[in-house]
Amino acid sequence: MTPEEIARASADRMWELDAVSVAQGMELTSVGPGDACVTMRVLPTMLNAHKMCHGGHIFTLADTAFAYACNSHGVSTVAQHCSITYLAPARLNDLLTAHAREVQVAGRTGVYDVSIANQNGLAIAEFRGLSRAVPKAPIGGAP
Amino acid sequence: MTPEEIARASADRMWELDAVSVAQGMELTSVGPGDACVTMRVLPTMLNAHKMCHGGHIFTLADTAFAYACNSHGVSTVAQHCSITYLAPARLNDLLTAHAREVQVAGRTGVYDVSIANQNGLAIAEFRGLSRAVPKAPIGGAP
Amino acid sequence: MTPEEIARASADRMWELDAVSVAQGMELTSVGPGDACVTMRVLPTMLNAHKMCHGGHIFTLADTAFAYACNSHGVSTVAQHCSITYLAPARLNDLLTAHAREVQVAGRTGVYDVSIANQNGLAIAEFRGLSRAVPKAPIGGAP
C-alpha cells in the first residue's frame, strides 16, 4: 500500500466508529499522510451565550482533523496535549474548515498544527496538538 | 450585591442562553467568585473510535466550567487561549466533574485552571484557560 | 529514606551538576516531594530591549523549579512540554521566586504548575510543565 492508501484506509476505519463527528455534521473532505481536512457548519445548537460558536465545538472540529492526520500513517495514535488560540468568532451558519498537517514526528511523539477558517478564509482559530503513538493498539480499536 | 450573589446572577444569565451545555446534559453544580463546578455524564454519542470519550467533549466540559468561573465577577469575559492535557480515558457512563478556579487576574487577563475527574476521583484531564475581559459587552450578550 | 529525604538527595545531586542555575544566580530555597522553590534576582544582563526582564530568563527560572519538583521522587524525569503566561513585567533588581508544585501524576506523565512572583508578591507569570519519567536514567546522569 502507498502512504496515501494507508492514510485513506486508516481514515475509513476511524470514520465508521466516529459517532461524534457524524453527530456534529462533520465531513472529512481530504486525508493524506500527515494531513487531513474536516468541515463543519455552525448550527443553532452550537451557539454559546454570546451567540458565537462555542469554543468547545471549534476545538472538537480541530481535534477531529488532528486525529485523522496523526493516525494517517497506520499506527494507532492518541492525543496527549492540545492547545487552541481563538482569533475571531464563528457565527451561525458559518462553514468552518479545519486543516491539520504534521509539523514534526520524533520517536512516538508528533506535533500537528490545525488552522480553522470560515467560508471566507477568515482565520477563526489556531490549534496545536501533541500525539503519542500506541503501536500495539489497532486503529479504531481499544487502546 | 455580594461577590457570591454577582457570581450566581452572572451564571443564571449565562445558563439561560447556554444551548451547548444543556444539549450535552451538563449541570452547573456550584458557582462562586472565580470558581465553578460542572458535571457531565459520558453518553454513547460522545465516544470516539477508541470507545473512549472524545477529547472534544472533555474539552467542552472544561471550557464550560472555565466560562462560568471567569464570568463570575460580573464582567463579560471571553476565552483567548486554552490548553488541555489528557491523563486517563473517560469511559461510557462515567460521571465527569470539571472544577474551575481562578489562578491569577492581571488587568484584563485571567488564568484559570480546570481539573476534570471521574466519579472515583481519578484525574482524567487538566485544562488551563486564559481569559480576556471585554467590559463593554453584557454577559450573555453579543461581545 | 522518607519522601522528604529522597527529594533532598535528588536535589543535591542535580544542583552539583546544574551550571545554568548557578550561573544565573539562582538559589534553591526549598524542596520536598513534588514541590520546589527557586529564587533569582533580575540582573542588568537579563534585561530585554524594553528594559524588562527577558521572558527567557523568567522561563528558565520557572523551568528550574519545575525540574527540581518533578525529579523530587527519585526517578529521573525530563520536560516534554512547557507553557508560560506573562502577567506583569519584572524589573531590574527584582527578586523573583518560582514556586513549583505537582498537580497530577498519571503513569509516566506529570503536570506541574509554577507561579512566579516578585518580592512584593505581585504575580509575574504562570508556568505549566508536562514531565515524562525516564526510569532507567540516573538523576543527574545521561538520559
Place this chain on the structure above:
Amino acid sequence: MTPEEIARASADRMWELDAVSVAQGMELTSVGPGDACVTMRVLPTMLNAHKMCHGGHIFTLADTAFAYACNSHGVSTVAQHCSITYLAPARLNDLLTAHAREVQVAGRTGVYDVSIANQNGLAIAEFRGLSRAVPKAPIGGAP
C-alpha cells in the same frame, strides 16, 4: 520604507538594546516581515544536569526569534503566552537555528511558530508564541 526595510530597521533598534541575545552568543541571521532566524551555539555553561542543553536556553533562543519576527512590522509587540515542545536533546557545541514565522495576525493578537533545529537539520523543539501589539510603545523603549 518597504516592509523589508521596516523589519530590518526594527531589528537594528532591538539588537542594540538586546543584552541577553548578545550575552548568549546569538546571531540574527535574517529578518523580514513576520520572519526571523537566530542561531546559538550550545556552550558548556548551557548544559543541565543531564549534560543536555538546558530547556531554558532553547526557549530563550526561540523566544528571541519570536520577538524579532513579531516586532518586524514596526509596531511594538510583546509576548503574552508561549509554549514549547522538546523533541530531541541538544548537545554541547551544537549550532542551533531558530526560525520564526508568522502564522496569523488578528487585531492586536499574533500567532508565531518557531522551529528549532541543530546543524544537521534535526528537529530539537517546536515553539508557539502569542503576541500582543502595544502600539503606543516605541520599539526598544519602555512599553
